[in-house]
Each structure stands twice: as C-alpha cells, then as structure tokens.
Amino acid sequence: MVPPGQRGTGRRGTGRRQPAPRNQGRSAPARPRQRGDVLAVLAVAAREIEQAVQRGQVTPAVRSKFQAVAALLREERARVRAAADGARSAERLKRLDGLATVLATTAVQDSGFLPLLAEDVALSEGARAIRRDLLKAAGLEVKAERAAPTAAPSTPAAPAGPPAGVVPRSVVTRKLANPFLAPDFSAAQPTAAPAHRLAGWELLGPLFSSFERAGGGAPACMSLPMGTGLPMGAELMPHQRRLVAAAAAGHRTFLLADEPGLGKTAQALLAAEAAGAFPLLVVVPNVVKTNWAREAARWTPNRLATVVHGDGKSVNGFADIVIVNYEILDRHVGWLADFGFGAMVVDEAHFIKNKTSQRSQHVLHLSERLRAGRTRPLLMALTGTPLINDIDDFRAIWQFLGWIDDKKPLGELMDALEETGFDPSDPGFYPAARQCVIERGIVRRRKVDVAADIPARRIADLPVELEGAAGRSVRAAERDLALRMVSGYRSALAAREMVTFEEGSDGIDHDLVRRVARAELKDATTRTGENVFSMMRRIGQAKAGLAADYAAQLARSAGKVVFFAKHVDVMDTAEEALARQGVQTASIRGDQTPTVRQRNIDAFVKDPDVAVAICSLTAAGVGLNLQVASNIVLAELSWTDAEQTQAIDRSHRIGQTEPVTAWRVIAAQTIDARIAALIDSKAGLAARALDGSDADDEGAVNVQLEALVALLLDELRRSAPSSSAL
Known part of the structure; x- marks a missing residue:
C-alpha cells in the first residue's frame, strides 16, 4: 500500500517514490531566452487587447496591459536603433512597426486608449506589474524599480492645491495626431524696450x-x-x-x-x-x-x-x-x-x-x-x-x-x-x-x-398703484426701513459731544445721512428686517400680476411680447396669471439646459400661438435675438441702465421692422419710482466716455446708496420740526 503522502508519486509497478525534477511547476525557464522572444510575447498581448476591444470587454486590466505593451514597444525600439545591427535591426524594426500599428488601430476603436500612447504618461501600478510579467515571460531580466521617495514621518503633508483641470480626450487625440499643432512660444520673445520720454510718468x-x-x-x-x-x-x-x-x-x-x-x-x-x-x-x-x-x-x-x-x-x-x-x-x-x-x-x-x-x-x-x-x-x-x-x-x-x-x-x-x-x-x-x-x-x-433702417425705440413708463394687502405691505415695509435709518441718524447726532455740524438749508447733516445710508447698505445682507434688496423683491411680487395683465393686453392687440423680470417667483406669478387668461408662454431662465433654453426660444420665435416670452432679466438679457416682438414689458427694474438697455435690445436690433417700445412698470409713490429716476440719471456715463457727449453724470453712482439717501431724507423732512432735524 502506498502511503498517503506518496500516493501517485512513484512509477507504476515499483511502489518507490522518485525524486521530482528541479523547477517542476515553476514558470521561469532554466536559462534566459533570446531577445527575439519579447516580440512574440508582445504580439500575443497585442492580439489579446485587440480581441477584448472587439468583444466590447475593455476592463481596467486591459487598459493596463495596453499601456504596458506600448511602453515595452518604445523601449525595444530605442534598444534596436541604438544597436544598429544592419539587416537584423531593420527586420526587428519592421516587426515593431507592425505591432505599433495594431495598437494604433485598437486605440482608434476605443479613444480611451489614446492618452495611454503618450510617452510622458506615467505607468500605472497595474501597468508596471504587467510589464514585469511580460518581461519574465520573455525570459528577460527584470531590473528592480526604484521606489518613489517618501517624506520623513515628522514632515507635515503639503497642503492640497487647487483641483486639476480636465483635458478632453479629443484634445489629446489632436496633439497626438499632429505634434506640430502645439504653440511655439519662442515666436514672440520679449525684446528690451527702448528708453521712453514718458518712462517716469504715471x-x-x-x-x-x-x-x-x-x-x-x-x-x-x-x-x-x-x-x-x-x-x-x-x-x-x-x-x-x-x-x-x-x-x-x-x-x-x-x-x-x-x-x-x-x-x-x-x-x-x-x-x-x-x-x-x-x-x-x-x-x-x-x-x-x-x-x-x-x-x-x-x-x-x-x-x-x-x-x-x-x-x-x-x-x-x-x-x-x-x-x-x-x-x-x-x-x-x-x-x-x-x-x-x-x-x-x-x-x-x-x-x-x-x-x-x-x-x-x-x-x-x-x-x-x-x-x-x-x-x-x-x-x-x-x-x-x-x-x-x-x-x-x-x-x-x-x-x-x-x-x-x-x-x-x-x-x-x-x-x-x-x-x-x-x-x-x-x-x-x-x-x-x-x-x-x-x-x-x-x-x-x-x-x-449707422443703422438708419432700424426703427426708433422708446421707453414708456407705466405707473401702477399697489392696492390691497400687497400695497399696504410694501408701504409698511418701506416705512420700517426709513424709520430704522432715522433712528440711526438721530443716535449718531446724540452721540456727538457738540451739536455743531455742516447742515444744509433744510437743517439736515447730509454727510451724516450718506454715512447712515452707506452703513445700512453694507449690513443689508446680514441685518434682520427689510433692506433695499428685499424691498425691491417685495415690490416686484406686488407688480407681477399687474405687469402680466398688461402683457396679455399687448399680446392680444399688438402681437408677441417679451416680459422681463429679475426674480423667479415674479416670473412664476406672471406665468400663472397669463395661463389663467389663456395666453401661451415660453420661459427663458438661467437654470435651464442649453437644449431646453433653445427649444423655448424657438417656440416663441416660430410658433404663432406662443404669445409671451417670460425672460429672466439677468439670464436672457444678453445674446438673444427676439426681434419677432416689438413690445417689451419690464416688470422689475434692474440696478443699471446698461442691463435695462441690453434687455430692450433683444428686440431692437438689425432685422426689426417695427418701432420697439419698452413698457417699464413702476410702482408709483414707492422706492421703485426713485430707482427708475436714478437709473435714468446715470445713463449718460457710457455716452459721455465713448460717444463724446457732454451729459452731466456723476460717474460711479451707486443706485442702491442713492435710493436709501433719498428715502432717509424724505422721512427726516417729514418727521423733523421745521427749524431743525434734531
């Protein structure tokens, strides 16, 4: 009986265990093969990659193998060229070119391989392991790879830098296809500037x-x-x-x-x-x-x-x-x-x-x-x-x-x-x-x-009275804002050691008024209660239904209308109001994808049943051609004349065949009317600087600040004794 540890190990009929030959079960050969074997190993690997791509089974391991084969091909090509062994080298280079063609053809079928062909791309850990296995399979010596240096334990880690940018694959393909497309920065080397007469002047x-x-x-x-x-x-x-x-x-x-x-x-x-x-x-x-x-x-x-x-x-x-x-x-x-x-x-x-x-x-x-x-x-x-x-x-x-x-x-x-x-x-x-x-x-x-064939445009203000609960809410909020600034103004006066100040003819310290208004504007986003921005939003919400009603009237009597608003809730209210009246709309907003946005633009421009385009003043105020409409409703005011002009010129442009009117809906007797006047007053800056106009303009006028100054002054004049603002 053969002992369990020796079962199946002896020769038939002898019952005696024979010594196993050396290296049995090992993949490494007893002696190194010839260098020609590396081409055969690479050819097999290249065919395996090609078959994986054809089957649609491209895994991370396949990509690592692709990178390893490409690296070994470059190494072998460099070695053969350095050897310059006549006809033998020419034959090996020809075989290497054939394998390179196989890799290039495979990369065309799956563009994810293209970046791996670049010579300066570092080998991944998986690619380095496969490269070692391929060299061993070819019977070649594998040199030990130097490990990346590591920092001493006491050395703190460097802070993370900004996230690396992306490089689209097709851009990499472009560079690989033609390396001469890269810019030549030597073409514009700076030269020493000659001494200038004005060199010492600012x-x-x-x-x-x-x-x-x-x-x-x-x-x-x-x-x-x-x-x-x-x-x-x-x-x-x-x-x-x-x-x-x-x-x-x-x-x-x-x-x-x-x-x-x-x-x-x-x-x-x-x-x-x-x-x-x-x-x-x-x-x-x-x-x-x-x-x-x-x-x-x-x-x-x-x-x-x-x-x-x-x-x-x-x-x-x-x-x-x-x-x-x-x-x-x-x-x-x-x-x-x-x-x-x-x-x-x-x-x-x-x-x-x-x-x-x-x-x-x-x-x-x-x-x-x-x-x-x-x-x-x-x-x-x-x-x-x-x-x-x-x-x-x-x-x-x-x-x-x-x-x-x-x-x-x-x-x-x-x-x-x-x-x-x-x-x-x-x-x-x-x-x-x-x-x-x-x-x-x-x-x-x-x-x-230069464009006399474009009809003239005009801006027509449409004052509206805010009635009911919405109107009362707006007026109460505006009064609260004014009274808070009055309190700040009087507190600042009381804190002075001497009640002597540079007062105007109305008994008000106008410099202090501006400082109080500036402080209010600075704290607008952090202070609780009403501020100039929330006031304008509240007014926009109160005007939304009225502006939508007017847009519906225009659509029925004059054709397509463009409706501009700043806030999403104002746009939502307008859309609901128009829908209740049976008016079809198209929405153009900043949170839309380009496809949805363009579809809505095309609907307004091409569909005769779409009567009103509800547009975001900031997202749709530039770059659009809405000349199919000659009437514009500005439901909310912008903070600059430039933004307002951009919106109007979506319709007032080359190709327009009718006069363009922008109907500016303004809440009468509110801060809305003040801001409209301030916007108009600062419209001359670009004209003066670029068009040679002599229009009077303060330059860097801040509309929000000036609106608060006017609001505070009105409240002081209304509440102060006739002889003094104290």
Missing part, C-alpha cells in the same frame, strides 16, 4: 481721465476703411464691413463697443476669417453659447465650431472655433492655454471688469499666453455696455487686449503716446492720449448713426 490714471474729460461731440471710434470689395455677402451692413476690412488690412486688437443689436457676433467671426486667425477661442456667458454656435455656422460655414460643456467630453479637438463660457473656465484653462489659438474673442467683456475675480484672471491668463505664442494674434473684446459704473471698468479690457499692464501702457500704445510730444502736465495730452487709445482699436457706433 500714465494709466491720465489715460482713463482723458475719457472722462471727453467732449466736443467726438465719438470713440478708430479710423476704419470703407470695406468695399469684401466677399462677405449682401447681408452684411456697411458698418460691419468696415470693421472686417480693418482686420483684413492687418489690425489685430479691437474693443468692439457698438450699441447692442448692431451685429457684433458676425463682425467678430468674419474678422477672424479675414485675418485667417484660427483656431479661434470664444469666451461667452453661459446663456449665449448656443447662439454663438449657430452664428458661427451661419457666418463661417467652412469652419467647424465646438461648444465646451461641463468637463468637455463632447469637445471636438479638431474644431476651428472653440466656444466656452466664463463659469467653467477654471476646469479648462489649462488645455486652452496650450491649444495654440490664433485669436480670442471675449463676449460681454464687461464681465471681466473686476480683475480680482477668478473668471477675469483666467481670461487675462489666456490672453497673455496667446500673445506669448503668436506675434500678432487677433484679440477682440465685445460689449455693448463697456462701462457699468466707472471709467476704471476699462482697465481689465485694455489689459486683455495687451494695451496696458498693471502699471503702464505697452507696445504700440506707448509708442503712440511718445509721438504726441505731450506729457500729463500739458493740457493737450488728454485729447491726444484719448485718440491714441481709440486708434488701438476702440470701435463704437450708434444705431442712430
């Missing part, structure tokens, strides 16, 4: 001041060629052709500040075409991405446009025009900076006026990279409202265009200032400096000057 302040001092009816528009003979089609208007002609003639920086509705999108696209400045990067607000793609298809049909959404999975890396919105720049700024663009357009460029904001910094970084990679890139800032509150709003736009940096004018602008022969101590410097900046590329045309 120039940015005087440059901005030159626009504030503008007058004499001189509009801010550079000299433009006539634009005749350009094959741009009959649809292009003469003023549009002139800007395109300037780009064709070699001008490369533009602040295109045409009034809204004069076709800035078409001009930008055709300027890039005339300059041959592609690929083109377009940075826009989220709400107009779809519109830009449509306009690109219309004006540059031979150029492929792609829109960046989310993490960019749908981006076409081979597109000529890349459209991205401000809100997701932080995720994409890395690959956009290295893409090799020939031009950059920033739409609604007043969005970057705050240089400390992240989106402004991203835009300025992209501009700087573009100017470093191209000697004369095309840069265009588009805005119908370049100035919102202050002339300093120009600063970030000029820096984007490369006219200035944080401290001084640059390049051609500095040269032009030198040629004037003036310095800021000379009165002649200011008109000359203003013209120097304008000739760098400011283009400002007004509808009244």
Whole structure:
C-alpha cells in the first residue's frame, strides 16, 4: 500500500517514490531566452487587447496591459536603433512597426486608449506589474524599480492645491495626431524696450481721465476703411464691413463697443476669417453659447465650431472655433492655454471688469499666453455696455487686449503716446492720449448713426398703484426701513459731544445721512428686517400680476411680447396669471439646459400661438435675438441702465421692422419710482466716455446708496420740526 503522502508519486509497478525534477511547476525557464522572444510575447498581448476591444470587454486590466505593451514597444525600439545591427535591426524594426500599428488601430476603436500612447504618461501600478510579467515571460531580466521617495514621518503633508483641470480626450487625440499643432512660444520673445520720454510718468490714471474729460461731440471710434470689395455677402451692413476690412488690412486688437443689436457676433467671426486667425477661442456667458454656435455656422460655414460643456467630453479637438463660457473656465484653462489659438474673442467683456475675480484672471491668463505664442494674434473684446459704473471698468479690457499692464501702457500704445510730444502736465495730452487709445482699436457706433433702417425705440413708463394687502405691505415695509435709518441718524447726532455740524438749508447733516445710508447698505445682507434688496423683491411680487395683465393686453392687440423680470417667483406669478387668461408662454431662465433654453426660444420665435416670452432679466438679457416682438414689458427694474438697455435690445436690433417700445412698470409713490429716476440719471456715463457727449453724470453712482439717501431724507423732512432735524 502506498502511503498517503506518496500516493501517485512513484512509477507504476515499483511502489518507490522518485525524486521530482528541479523547477517542476515553476514558470521561469532554466536559462534566459533570446531577445527575439519579447516580440512574440508582445504580439500575443497585442492580439489579446485587440480581441477584448472587439468583444466590447475593455476592463481596467486591459487598459493596463495596453499601456504596458506600448511602453515595452518604445523601449525595444530605442534598444534596436541604438544597436544598429544592419539587416537584423531593420527586420526587428519592421516587426515593431507592425505591432505599433495594431495598437494604433485598437486605440482608434476605443479613444480611451489614446492618452495611454503618450510617452510622458506615467505607468500605472497595474501597468508596471504587467510589464514585469511580460518581461519574465520573455525570459528577460527584470531590473528592480526604484521606489518613489517618501517624506520623513515628522514632515507635515503639503497642503492640497487647487483641483486639476480636465483635458478632453479629443484634445489629446489632436496633439497626438499632429505634434506640430502645439504653440511655439519662442515666436514672440520679449525684446528690451527702448528708453521712453514718458518712462517716469504715471500714465494709466491720465489715460482713463482723458475719457472722462471727453467732449466736443467726438465719438470713440478708430479710423476704419470703407470695406468695399469684401466677399462677405449682401447681408452684411456697411458698418460691419468696415470693421472686417480693418482686420483684413492687418489690425489685430479691437474693443468692439457698438450699441447692442448692431451685429457684433458676425463682425467678430468674419474678422477672424479675414485675418485667417484660427483656431479661434470664444469666451461667452453661459446663456449665449448656443447662439454663438449657430452664428458661427451661419457666418463661417467652412469652419467647424465646438461648444465646451461641463468637463468637455463632447469637445471636438479638431474644431476651428472653440466656444466656452466664463463659469467653467477654471476646469479648462489649462488645455486652452496650450491649444495654440490664433485669436480670442471675449463676449460681454464687461464681465471681466473686476480683475480680482477668478473668471477675469483666467481670461487675462489666456490672453497673455496667446500673445506669448503668436506675434500678432487677433484679440477682440465685445460689449455693448463697456462701462457699468466707472471709467476704471476699462482697465481689465485694455489689459486683455495687451494695451496696458498693471502699471503702464505697452507696445504700440506707448509708442503712440511718445509721438504726441505731450506729457500729463500739458493740457493737450488728454485729447491726444484719448485718440491714441481709440486708434488701438476702440470701435463704437450708434444705431442712430449707422443703422438708419432700424426703427426708433422708446421707453414708456407705466405707473401702477399697489392696492390691497400687497400695497399696504410694501408701504409698511418701506416705512420700517426709513424709520430704522432715522433712528440711526438721530443716535449718531446724540452721540456727538457738540451739536455743531455742516447742515444744509433744510437743517439736515447730509454727510451724516450718506454715512447712515452707506452703513445700512453694507449690513443689508446680514441685518434682520427689510433692506433695499428685499424691498425691491417685495415690490416686484406686488407688480407681477399687474405687469402680466398688461402683457396679455399687448399680446392680444399688438402681437408677441417679451416680459422681463429679475426674480423667479415674479416670473412664476406672471406665468400663472397669463395661463389663467389663456395666453401661451415660453420661459427663458438661467437654470435651464442649453437644449431646453433653445427649444423655448424657438417656440416663441416660430410658433404663432406662443404669445409671451417670460425672460429672466439677468439670464436672457444678453445674446438673444427676439426681434419677432416689438413690445417689451419690464416688470422689475434692474440696478443699471446698461442691463435695462441690453434687455430692450433683444428686440431692437438689425432685422426689426417695427418701432420697439419698452413698457417699464413702476410702482408709483414707492422706492421703485426713485430707482427708475436714478437709473435714468446715470445713463449718460457710457455716452459721455465713448460717444463724446457732454451729459452731466456723476460717474460711479451707486443706485442702491442713492435710493436709501433719498428715502432717509424724505422721512427726516417729514418727521423733523421745521427749524431743525434734531
């Protein structure tokens, strides 16, 4: 009987256990194989990967094997080339090329493999393990890999940096397909600037001041060629052709500040075409991405446009025009900076006026990279409202265009200032400096000057009385706000050691009034009770039904109507009121996907039964073409004339065939009426700075502050004795 430990181990008929041969059950051979065996091992692995892709069974292990095979192919190719063994090397290189073709064909079938082909991609842990196994299978020595250095236990961990940006797969594919597409930053190496006569002067302040001092009816528009003979089609208007002609003639920086509705999108696209400045990067607000793609298809049909959404999975890396919105720049700024663009357009460029904001910094970084990679890139800032509150709003736009940096004018602008022969101590410097900046590329045309075929527009105020419970609630809330500020004013007076102050003819310390109003505005978001913002929202809610009723009347008598409001609940109330009256509506809001948004726009424009478009003043006030309507209802007021104008110009634009009227619904005898008057009073800033108007304007007027000042003054005059405000 064979003992259990020896059962099945002896030879038949002997019953004796034989010694097992050495290395039995081990995969390693007794001696190393020839190097040719590595090609056979790689060929088997490549076929296994190919079969997995064909079966649709691509797992992480398959991807690791793909990366390991690609790495070994590169290593073997480098070794064979270094050996230079005549015909034998040529034969091995041919076999290696065949295996590389198999991998490339497999990567085309599954684009997830493409990034793994890059030489600078670090091998994953799984790929390193498979690489070792393949080398062992080929009978080759596996060198020990150096472990990554680790920090001493006492060394604190470094703080986490910002999240890494994404790189769309198609962008990686583009680079792999043609490595020469990467930008050559040596093309624009900075040269030493010559000594300037004005080097010791502070120039940015005087440059901005030159626009504030503008007058004499001189509009801010550079000299433009006539634009005749350009094959741009009959649809292009003469003023549009002139800007395109300037780009064709070699001008490369533009602040295109045409009034809204004069076709800035078409001009930008055709300027890039005339300059041959592609690929083109377009940075826009989220709400107009779809519109830009449509306009690109219309004006540059031979150029492929792609829109960046989310993490960019749908981006076409081979597109000529890349459209991205401000809100997701932080995720994409890395690959956009290295893409090799020939031009950059920033739409609604007043969005970057705050240089400390992240989106402004991203835009300025992209501009700087573009100017470093191209000697004369095309840069265009588009805005119908370049100035919102202050002339300093120009600063970030000029820096984007490369006219200035944080401290001084640059390049051609500095040269032009030198040629004037003036310095800021000379009165002649200011008109000359203003013209120097304008000739760098400011283009400002007004509808009244260049588009006489567009009917005139008018703003008609529609005062409404707030009655019932809603009206009483608004008036009580406004009085509470006023009385709180009066209490603060009187407390400040009582705290003074001496009751002597700079009083006005009405016995009120107006400087103290402004300080109290400013403190109220500063604490508006944290203080309990009513504030100027909640008051305006409350008034908007009270006006919503009245404004909807008027929109319904207009729709029945005059056709389609655009209804603008700031707050979602006001829009909801208006939609419900119109639905009760049997009026069909389309909603255009900021929280919609581009697909839903465009579907609603198309419904309003194309469906005769959709009578009213309910639009968000902030989300739908830019980038839309709603010229199918000639009547607009502004149910809530904006804080700026610029925002109001943008909304009106969704209908008052090229292609409109009827006069446009904006019906501004205003709650009479409330803070609403004060704000309407303040908005109108500050509307002259852009006209004065860009159109040469002498309109009186305070510059950086703060509407919220001025409204609170007026409210406090009225309450003080109503409640104080006739002789004193004490």
